Structures are given as structure tokens and as C-alpha cells.
Amino acid sequence: MVSFESDYTTGAHPEILKRLSETNLECLPGYGTDRYCESAGEKIRLACGCPDADVEFLLGGTQTNAITIDAMLRDYEGVIAAETGHISTHEAGAIEHAGRKVLTLEGSSGKVLPKVLQDYLDTFYADDNHEHMVFPGMVYISHPTEYGTLYSKQELEELAEICHSNDMVLYMDGARLAYGLMSRQTDVTLEDIARCCDAFYIGGTKCGALCGEALVFCGSRRPAHFMNFKKKRGALLAKGRVTGVQFDTLFTDDLYYRIGSHAIDAAEQMKDIFRRHGYEFYLDSPTNQQFIILNDEQLQTLRETTAFSFWEKLPDGRTVVRFATSWSTTEADLKALEEVL
Amino acid sequence: MVSFESDYTTGAHPEILKRLSETNLECLPGYGTDRYCESAGEKIRLACGCPDADVEFLLGGTQTNAITIDAMLRDYEGVIAAETGHISTHEAGAIEHAGRKVLTLEGSSGKVLPKVLQDYLDTFYADDNHEHMVFPGMVYISHPTEYGTLYSKQELEELAEICHSNDMVLYMDGARLAYGLMSRQTDVTLEDIARCCDAFYIGGTKCGALCGEALVFCGSRRPAHFMNFKKKRGALLAKGRVTGVQFDTLFTDDLYYRIGSHAIDAAEQMKDIFRRHGYEFYLDSPTNQQFIILNDEQLQTLRETTAFSFWEKLPDGRTVVRFATSWSTTEADLKALEEVL
């Protein structure tokens, strides 16, 4: 059965596995102090155009979100996110587990719009009782969002401006950043992100790594003793090389971008296939996740030959499903999809 | 200046102060093991018609809500509440501080409606991803709500039925319970509450006590070693007598009900005054809190002579304000209000 279920169903890009093997017998210090972590950090700083950024490695998006939010918020603050944001719904309460409230705003195709944010802040500070409420201290955005959509450079700049005028930080969840950066419909570069955000992470797990995310602190509120912070939360790997070697490889010879490009090319072909067969798109996604609306019959038929993800039920009874491409999507996969449609 | 600002702006009902004085020199054991705590618990059990209830004393509504929710939820569960629920907005994130997520539903005049609850549960359990989400483990309701409204007996029974069919508990915040019980438009008694809810608290602070709330566990999921639980959260009073004597007094000679009745009588007179002077009510509240809509001129004028609370701004620019009565509201207060209108 051909699978478009997600971008994490296959293992790691072969160049990563190769590099893990080549370095396997090297004797390296633990806990992220090895030369590969160092080199990966340096390459990421260069790619971000932010020579003084702090680059940290973690394992998994929920862990990275929970730790970053916990590290950057003050006690009286919570984090603003779209209602559909990953932290709002699909992290089993990890943010609240760290004692932080998620303050949800109505999203627009998964995005927090600057105007909606500004209205929220105006209402909050106008409320006489706001000392009894959770202060907004951070805006969380995902790019691409959970719906595959992207912020424009102007939107990013406006969000950053609102955040920094209101003593807040801007944090970007880049679980699928490779696909955002290589989308054919984006004007946002890694340097733009580093300039606008106070922190963001470059997703590895969903972009061709075995595991691992690279967290970049490039603005204000950088945590002290972050190694201790991670250890205290069970997120410090003894063999830090595992993430170091992977991200060093991802940022060598543009591998991260090549992985993104490959999946975007496949996604564009896939869109074309769906379009030609008359399928309806739930929204216009410029990245590797495509959301298609199926009626019950289509759903049943497709399920027999193809793996994809349930997304949500529409009021009219039809179903939104997701098809995702990745570094491992092949021409054969796309041909197989074409044939069953 | 005459004040209708809140029901906690004056001290304690005189009978309570008197009783604190009378018992002051008695030598009593600490931490809630004294005979007044015991006697108060017994009287409350009787009033609830629930002879095996566990009655515990705490200090303040936010403390009681946070501790009860933390004690009753399992690790993978969160608490459902109306968007306007006190725990959703005005507790500075105390519930999340305990690591628990508040799952908000659209409310109806501050109430969680059975139908809305059932829809939420249906959607949740139909979602294939729900193991990655926070499970609904409790429904939080306030009675009276933050808008002064009340649940009918039928609504309570329906909520209880839905909760118990879905492995959830029903918890009632009774910060202002005296006013709910003595409302002229209610069919809900303390016994009904004890029958439908797994836990609820009988508010003292806002119903004539100096401080203190009586928490009643009368259903499933009763916490073990609750004294230790309170101590660990800084909520165990050394001089437990302070709450014991107060609640023993409140449940002697119907004082709790007399306090409720007095405030309801005053509220009904106040409603009549506003009605006669043509003021618009934001909603129909059958309890001691009345919500009035004022235009800017009215707001300015009234503020000069009368204390009340800002509630919210309407889209049309007018303002909703709250007038509250209490055990200490006098005929003179009402006459003064009549005069300034």
C-alpha cells in the first residue's frame, strides 16, 4: 500500500544514516558538548545570519515547544496561539503540565493574524481585572501551520512588531520548516525568521532526521544554564552526538533544503493529480501537506489502496483528509496515487 | 459613598464574629482536627442529606477550585468549563499551574448546557487522535454562575448523567451558593446538588464569612490523605478552628440561608428600582448580582455617588456593570441608590 500518511513514517535520509555510521567509533564527550553539536550550531548560525544565536538540540516537537515556552515565559505569563495550534490541541496538555496557560485566538487557516492579536491585547489591557488574569507573554506560531499554510514576510514582521511593543516574544514552531522554506509561494527566508522571532526551531523529525529538533534562540529572554534546564526536564541526551551529527549533516551541502525541495516537488505533482481528477481542496496549502475533501464513497475506496490521515469531519458529512509528502516520496508513489484516483 | 461593588467588601456577619470571640480561649488541636470543624462537617452533611460526605475547609475560591480539580483529575484528564467560567479566565492560571488544562465550551449566560457538552464529547471520542489530546475528566460549573444565573434541577441532572456516563465527575463552584439556594427562581436544593455533583463547595467568603469555603466530596474519586494534599499546597491552616467556628455558625439556626435570603430580598428591591427607572438589564439574573447596561453619561454620573463593578464593554460602546448585594446591604443603601438614579 502506498502511503502519504505523514512525513515521519519512513526513517532518516540516507546521508544522515551514512554519517552516523562514519562517525560511530569516534570517542566524543557527552551531553551535547561534542564537536558535531558545535559544528551543527555554527552552520545553523550561519544559515540564519545570526552569528550570536544560541543553538540547542532537543528531541521532538512537543518537548521543544513545552521547554521553550517554559523557559521564556515569566511566571505571570501565558502563550497566545491559534485555536488550531499544535500546542492548543495535540500535545496532551504538555504546555499546561509546565504550568503555562495557552491563550487561544481564532485562527485563519491555522494562522494568528496580526489584527486579531492586536484586538486581543487591547481588550486585555483595557480590562481592570487583568492582574487576576494570565498575561500574554509570547505568541506561538507554526510555519508551516497545522494546515500547511505559511505566513508572509509582512505578516511575520507585523507579528514581531506587535510582540516587541507589548513586552512579548515571538516563537515559531518549525516542525516542518524545510517545506515552508522551499515552498514555491513564500517570501520568507531563514534569515527573516531569525530576524523576526526571538526563538524558533528547525524541525528534524518531520524533515528527514531520525529524531531531533534544533532550537534557536536569537532574540531576547535567552535562558541561562539551559543544559541544566533540559536535564531537569529529562531532555538532555547522553549521546548528544546523535542530534549533532544529524543536524551537521542536514546543514551540509544544503541537505535540509534539498529534502524540502524534494517534498515540495512531490506535493505540487500530487496537487496536480488531485486537481486533474476533480478533487476539492479544503484550503490552498503551499507546502507538503495537502488537505482534500472526500465523500464517504471516495473515502472508502481510497482507503483500500492508499494510506493517508483523517483530519476532520465537515458539517455536510464529508471528510477532510491529509496527504503528506516527504524526503522519501517517490515517482512510483505518485504514479500509484494517480492510478487509484 | 454607597457601595454595591461586591459581596466581599464588608467583614463577617456579626454572629460569626461573636462566635469567634466566645470560643477564643478554648484550647483546641490544630490543622482542622478540632471539635468545631467536626461539628460544622456534621451539620453540613445533614444539610446535604449525604451522611457519608467528606467535608473539608479551605480558604478562598481559587484555592478550592485548583485543589479540588487537581485532586480529582487523573493525569491524562482536563476540566471542561464555560469560556466565561471563573477558572477559565480570572484565576491567573491557577488550574494550569497545577498542570491541568481547562477545556472551554461556549457558554450560555455563563452556563454549560448539556447539549453543548454532549456534542463536545462526541467529537472528542470520534477523533482518532484523541490519545494525543487532553481527556475530559470533569465538568466545572458555577452556581450561581459568574453572570448570576442558575442551573435548573433538570439541567443539573442531565449534566450529572452525561458526566457519569463518560467517566467524568461533576464539580460545582458554589462561591455564592447561599444566593443560589435562596433565589426566588430556583428549584435546586442543597440535597439536589449533593446528589448530582461528585464535589462542590459552599462559599463562605462571599456569603458572610471572614474567609473560608467548605468543600464537600459526596460522589466518586474522593482523594486519600487530603490533609497531606492540602499541606503540600500550602492550604492547611494551623488554626483550623478559624474555618470550623465560622462554618459551624453558618450552619446553626439557618444563618447561611438567612444571609442568602437577605441579599436576595435586597437584590429584588434593587432590580425593581432599576426597572422602574428604565434601566436595561444585560441578562435576567435571579441572584444577588445584577448586570446593568449603562451609556457613558449614566456611567459617569453614577460613579460619582455609587460604587459598582465594571464588567465588560459592549460592541455598541455601552458598558455592562455589576451591582451586588450581600448580608450587609441595608435599606439605606437601597434608598440611596434610588435617589441617585
Added chain:
Amino acid sequence: MVSFESDYTTGAHPEILKRLSETNLECLPGYGTDRYCESAGEKIRLACGCPDADVEFLLGGTQTNAITIDAMLRDYEGVIAAETGHISTHEAGAIEHAGRKVLTLEGSSGKVLPKVLQDYLDTFYADDNHEHMVFPGMVYISHPTEYGTLYSKQELEELAEICHSNDMVLYMDGARLAYGLMSRQTDVTLEDIARCCDAFYIGGTKCGALCGEALVFCGSRRPAHFMNFKKKRGALLAKGRVTGVQFDTLFTDDLYYRIGSHAIDAAEQMKDIFRRHGYEFYLDSPTNQQFIILNDEQLQTLRETTAFSFWEKLPDGRTVVRFATSWSTTEADLKALEEVL
């Protein structure tokens, strides 16, 4: 039965009850913003000789300790305390509940000695692995200690010097501060405490109040938005007047010191009685708690007529018990004790 069980077995000093009654009908704003909280704070600042101190009111020692430690420590820090410190043993894990580790040092009659502290710090910072350990960020001392003993001014100054040279704060638990200040064997004043400590609390519950502690921030690391901090932890009283009026009274006409003096006088008489009857003291306590060693026969006999507290079992089978005096100890109580010995 005559009771020396503790200093919190009777109610409040009559002047406090009187003042609560006198102010009962005043209409005051909530949450500690009333004029009595303000006035009490001002009087405490004056008594401490620290005009810019922040004075906050809380309810109970465990709550105050847990909140202060949580508020002042950085994420990577824990709190140093004597093994017998209240936070180390008798707070049901409240400090750990806030995610903070208690780092215990061997005590000396309940005290943390400067030399022991310095040795600990030397060992800690010499350890190559200390980034994987909890950093010492605060020293917690109680004065009087759990054994009734007191720090000398020189010891306090040395502890403060060590703390401030090692990026730590010094915090004093003053649950029984009145008795420490009025001991006949102390050279430490409230002003010395405010000068040496970064924070401390003036105990109310065990020094004649119904309930309440006054927390004083007078050094570095003062928390922002502390009202929100308290609310989030369920420690913000709606009727803040309850603590305001009490502490305003305690710091009017030297009531706090008079209460301390009265109990110290009684304790000195009690010591004399025990001494004259040949009883052995467990240690030399200069405050209101006296620790006596009893054999089984004495224990049995005394228990029939007198209430006191079990402290610990000695290796030789005898028992250490505690006798405490308070504002309410009378001549008759002492005479009764004399008679049964």
C-alpha cells in the same frame, strides 16, 4: 487539662479580635488593596528600618515558605536548609511540589552554621559535574529554629556574606519571630534581620493572630506581579482586610513585642520550674519552646494532667517532648504545671 501543646492552640489576642469587630462594617476593596494592608505594611517597613521593603500578607508558614522559595529561586537553583528545617521535613513536600529541591546540611541545634555552608559551596563548585546538579540559590533559616534556638547577629551576618558572595539569597522563616526578638539571650533586632536577609516573614499564626504571616522582601530578587503570583497559587484572600487589620494591630502599640515578651516571661518561669524539679533539658532554648527529656514513667504521669508535644525518641529509650508558651499562657497554667511535677 492545662495545655502547653503549642503556641497555636488558642485563638487570637483580644486586641486583634476587637479591631476586627470595630472595622467590620467598613466597606473596603479586596485582594490586599485596602487601607489596613497599606497601613500594616507601612508600620512594618518602619519597624524594619527598611523604607523600600515590599510587605505581602499570606496565610500560614508552609504557604509562605513554598511561595517565597518558588518566587525567588531561578529554575536551576534549589534551597539549602538544615536537615531539621521545617521545609526539609514537615511541609509534606510543599517545596518539591513547587519543583524546588531542598538541599540539606547537617544542622547544629537546628541551625545552619556558616562554616558548614561554606564547605558545601566549596565542594559543589569544585565538582566538575555541577552543571548536572541543583545549584544552591538560597539559604533557608528559621529564627527561632524548630528547636527554639537563635542565630547570633554575627552568625546572621556571616551567612548573609556567604550568600551574597555566591549569588544566593538569605531567607528567614520567622513563624515564631516575636519570641526570637524578645528572647533575653539575643542580640538580633528586626532591623538586623532586614539588613542581613533578602526576605523573611513575620509570623502571625503562632504569635497571637487568628491567621496570617507578613512576608517582607527587603533585598534582591523581588518578584514582579506578586499579586498574580499569589492568585495563581491560591494564596490571595478576597477579604485581604483579614490579614491587614490583624498586622496593623500587631504593629500598633508594640503588640507584637508585648506578645513575644509575655510568652518569653512565661517560658523563663517554666524553665525555672523544670530546673527546680530536676528535669533534664534536651538543649538550651532561649525562646518559648522548651524541650524536656522524660523517661517512660514521667511521660505517663505528666500526660494525665498536661498537654504537650512529642518530639523524638532518644536512643536510650527516653523521650524528648516540647512545652510551648504563648500570648495566652497564664500564671494559673504555670502554677498547675508546678503542681503536677
Added chain:
Amino acid sequence: MVSFESDYTTGAHPEILKRLSETNLECLPGYGTDRYCESAGEKIRLACGCPDADVEFLLGGTQTNAITIDAMLRDYEGVIAAETGHISTHEAGAIEHAGRKVLTLEGSSGKVLPKVLQDYLDTFYADDNHEHMVFPGMVYISHPTEYGTLYSKQELEELAEICHSNDMVLYMDGARLAYGLMSRQTDVTLEDIARCCDAFYIGGTKCGALCGEALVFCGSRRPAHFMNFKKKRGALLAKGRVTGVQFDTLFTDDLYYRIGSHAIDAAEQMKDIFRRHGYEFYLDSPTNQQFIILNDEQLQTLRETTAFSFWEKLPDGRTVVRFATSWSTTEADLKALEEVL
């Protein structure tokens, strides 16, 4: 430079890397639901002789300890450990971060002795105040301990008996379990461990894996919805296959035991070398970690050619250092050591 610094300084055993490569293109479901996790779990159940055990995969010892302790303790309980236990000292307060107190006992070469445990429990339950204290709910042991020592089967059985008679669970940290199982001086098998402990983990990171630990629940207090529990704590890998494939390989063809044996053989040779050269052992370790006492001159000389770990300073000025072997220790390494001694 030859390195005996630790057992996690090289990468993964080649068979593991090979297997990761071979399975890389297989399309597998996420979050630990893949067939390799399933198969690894089955093989571990078989090896433990515990067909109904729950096997869960996590990443790193601190994470596993913190999560297991949090999952198994009740709110009023803490965990007993030796003062030198990993959770007591070198986990940056991760256990306390989860709100759990570590109750330390004096250890004996890193071990909790049954008699010391029983004394602690006797004292605890004899204390009238124990409701104000943290209840002992679990005993944490490491096997091998932080000093390389091992429990005998009889000790394990006695600890289990004491735990189960006192409503406690027994939990074993097996970060280096392979070396314990293959020690030449042990009578403890994996089946004994599964029979005596309620939970334990089979260490991967320090026993030849890239990363990962296999947690086994085989007694009482098994947590419900553990996937959600892990997710909430940022410990759920999207590509669960990473741990599944590794542990499936480790428990195929006895690889886990072969890794243990190899390191034990190397350690025995190393002991022999040190012994022959007249070096003093700090204690008698039967596993892969050897603790040698060096004077300053020896320390300086050895450091120039050999990597090892500082352990502690002795009162007489000499230094305890640790030499560890692993799957990747070679004959050449040992020869090099021999030459420099």
C-alpha cells in the same frame, strides 16, 4: 588518546546501525505503535519471564526515572533512594521538578540496605506527625549502582518484601543493566529482577544503543494511558521505530548480553592490569566501572595519555577516578593502558 571515560562516548553497536539502515525505508506508524516496538516488547517480556509486563520505550535515564517515579507515586508519596543515588544528586532536580521528594538514606557502596530501609520505615510510622510529612511510596535502587556494585538476589528479595509489606513499590534503574547481568559475581537474573521489582528499566544508551531505554512495568501500580503520559512530558518520539528497532536488535541473538559480556571481560582485564601495577581500588566493583585511587602525580601523568572521569576527592588529598569499559573497548585500548601504567 585512549579513552575509558565512560560507556557512552562511542556510538551504537554496529548491529544496531545495520538494522536501522535495513529498516529505514519501511513505512511504519508513529508514536511507538510500529511492529518493531511490538516485537521488542515481546522479546523483553520473554527474557523477563513476565508475559504480562508492559514494555515502554523512553530516551535517557533521567527522563525514564522522572517519568516512572511520577507515574507510580501517589500524591502524598516520595521516593526513597541512597544518598549517592543518581536521582539524589545528578539529575538536576528532575524528580523534584515533577513535584516528588527524594527521601535519602545513607547508602552502603551505593546500595540501599534492607536493614536501613526497615529502620527508616519504623521511625517514620512511629512519628505522630507523619501526616505532615512525605510518605515513602517507592524505593529506588540502581543495579549496578553508581559505584558499580550489585545487589545480591537475597538483598533484592528482602527489599521487595519490605516494599510490598509497606504499600510501596520497588523500582530499579538499570542504566547499566547489561553489565550487572553479565558480571562474574552476580546471582541475579533478569527474571529475578522482574519478579522482585514493580518496575525497572533496561538501559540502552550506556549499553550499546544510540539512545533509548526500555521501561518494564511488571508489578503493581501500572499507569493508565501511558502514551498520553509520555506525550504530556515531551517524551513520546514520533519515529518510535528508532527505539523499537534498537531494542529489537538488542534482544535478538543475545546482543544485549554479548555487549555486557564484552565489557565485563575488558573490565576484568583492566582490574588485573591495575592490580598488577599496584594501584589501589576505591571499592570492589564487579561490573564495567572501576574506581581507582590516584595521588596527584599519578593523576597528572595518566591524564596526559588516557581519558577517564574524576569521581571525588578523598580527605587525604588523593583522588578517586573512574575507568569504564563498553561494547567498543578493544584489546588495543587495554594494551595502551597497560603501557602507560
